[in-house]
Amino acid sequence: MNGHIDEARSNDYVEGILTEDSTREVEAHLAACEECTAQVERLRSLLADLADLPTEAAPSRDLWAGIHARMEKSDGARRISFSVGQLMAASVALAILSGGSVWMALYGGSPVDSPAAVAVSDVAGSDGTRSGNILPAMQAATTEYDQAIASLESVLERGRGLLNAETLATIQTSLDAIDQAIEEARQALESDPNNDLLNRLLIKNQQSKLRVLRQVAAAVQI
Amino acid sequence: MRDETRTLVARDTMGFALVTEIDEEVDGPLSLIDRMVRQAQAGDPDAFEGVYRAHVGRIHSLCLRMSRDPQEAEALTQDVFVRAWQKLGSFRGDSQFSTWLHRLAVNVILQDRRTRGRRQSREHVVEDLEQYAIAATPATPGMKVDLERAIARLPAGAKEVLVLRDVQGFKYREIAELTGVTLGTVKAQIHRARALVQEALER
Numbered sequence: 467m468n469g470h471i472d473e474a475r476s477n478d479y480v481e482g483i484l485t486e487d488s489t490r491e492v493e494a495h496l497a498a499c500e501e502c503t504a505q506v507e508r509l510r511s512l513l514a515d516l517a518d519l520p521t522e523a524a525p526s527r528d529l530w531a532g533i534h535a536r537m538e539k540s541d542g543a544r545r546i547s548f549s550v551g552q553l554m555a556a557s558v559a560l561a562i563l564s565g566g567s568v569w570m571a572l573y574g575g576s577p578v579d580s581p582a583a584v585a586v587s588d589v590a591g592s593d594g595t596r597s598g599n600i601l602p603a604m605q606a607a608t609t610e611y612d613q614a615i616a617s618l619e620s621v622l623e624r625g626r627g628l629l630n631a632e633t634l635a636t637i638q639t640s641l642d643a644i645d646q647a648i649e650e651a652r653q654a655l656e657s658d659p660n661n662d663l664l665n666r667l668l669i670k671n672q673q674s675k676l677r678v679l680r681q682v683a684a685a686v687q688i
Numbered sequence: 689m690r691d692e693t694r695t696l697v698a699r700d701t702m703g704f705a706l707v708t709e710i711d712e713e714v715d716g717p718l719s720l721i722d723r724m725v726r727q728a729q730a731g732d733p734d735a736f737e738g739v740y741r742a743h744v745g746r747i748h749s750l751c752l753r754m755s756r757d758p759q760e761a762e763a764l765t766q767d768v769f770v771r772a773w774q775k776l777g778s779f780r781g782d783s784q785f786s787t788w789l790h791r792l793a794v795n796v797i798l799q800d801r802r803t804r805g806r807r808q809s810r811e812h813v814v815e816d817l818e819q820y821a822i823a824a825t826p827a828t829p830g831m832k833v834d835l836e837r838a839i840a841r842l843p844a845g846a847k848e849v850l851v852l853r854d855v856q857g858f859k860y861r862e863i864a865e866l867t868g869v870t871l872g873t874v875k876a877q878i879h880r881a882r883a884l885v886q887e888a889l890e891r
Contacts, residue, residue, distance in 0.1 A: 537733060
């Protein structure tokens with residue numbers, strides 16, 4: 467070794483993260499260099515003192531009351547139910563984000579490739595009026611979509627090993643956002659199961675998920 | 689199947705009743721903290737109070753050392769536990785709860801620093817460091833006030849990484865993830881921070 471041990475090397479040595487060869491080199495140098503030995507000892511002592519500092523410090527007052535109050539406020543905010551309009555707006559954003567033609571399928575009547583989606587495209591206007599005759603078809607459609615989604619999810623599971631971590635993370639983020647939208651629609655439907663806007667909303671979110679899964683399935687089956 | 693479950697009634701030091709039903713066939717024996725966390729995840733604020741009381745000392749110590757301002761540290765401590773309550777659902781038990789909570793605390797502290805950093809300098813130098821030392825170690829003689837003072841006077845970034853690595857025991861890789869900088873940069877910052885502390889102590 468030429469010259470003294472540099473800062474990075476002495477730190478790594480004291481922390482025991484040098485390779486065996488480097489450790490031997492450093493120790494050979496230390497055996498002959500008082501200056502570096504003193505430097506290493508000072509560092510070792512500092513790390514021991516730092517590790518020995520207290521890691522418990524009670525606050526000067528009980529903070530629980532303030533925390534509890536904020537928890538209740540936070541819970542209240544979480545319990546706020548979304549209006550149908552808010553849910554629909556959120557779904558429009560979701561549809562745009564996922565870059566799809568779901569909105570067109572629902573309201574513009576563009577061709578779609580599943581019986582369920584055809585049923586949805588027949589739904590009356592978007593003014594929130596109920597259309598009792600179409601409701602059973604929409605509810606059947608949600609079941610169909612659930613089955614299709616489950617099938618494609620199994621393809622995704624089997625194909626996970628073919629996708630890199632970054633791609634998987636992107637897919638998961640998209641799916642999580644869509645799943646949340648689906649869950650919100652389902653929760654809203656629990657209290658108003660015959661609301662056709664909510665039923666369409668659920669289907670639209672399912673379609674978004676289906677589209678993402680189709681892309682993934684196509685990618686992993688190439 | 690009912691025989692496979694048992695109802696545990698525990699009472700923590702603060703005296704609130706904690707009732708959990710545990711399927712021991714599935715979970716095995718759980719510590720009191722684990723049971724409180726599970727109850728809290730189910731939405732029980734009393735159980736979360738137990739979680740808070742079990743961890744507040746360590747979390748407040750971390751906040752105090754990273755901020756060096758008692759009022760700000762208490763505000764950060766509150767933020768950490770409120771965030772933990774909101775995020776409890778994401779704790780899957782892959783790591784110890786205390787590890788999960790410390791990571792969350794560091795995120796809250798760093799996020800707060802980034803937010804405030806855009807508005808004002810966050811480098812506080814608290815002259816009354818004895819106040820911190822007394823709060824930190826009420827029963828420990830020979831407090832290392834000089835060392836605390838040297839840490840407090842480090843630049844913000846250096847102080848963060850030094851505290852995380854050398855006081856809290858985070859791994860270099862974890863610090864790099866938490867702070868969003870490269871492993872090499874983290875190591876260089878820590879080496880520099882140690883050198884600055886040594887210089888301050890030798891003055």
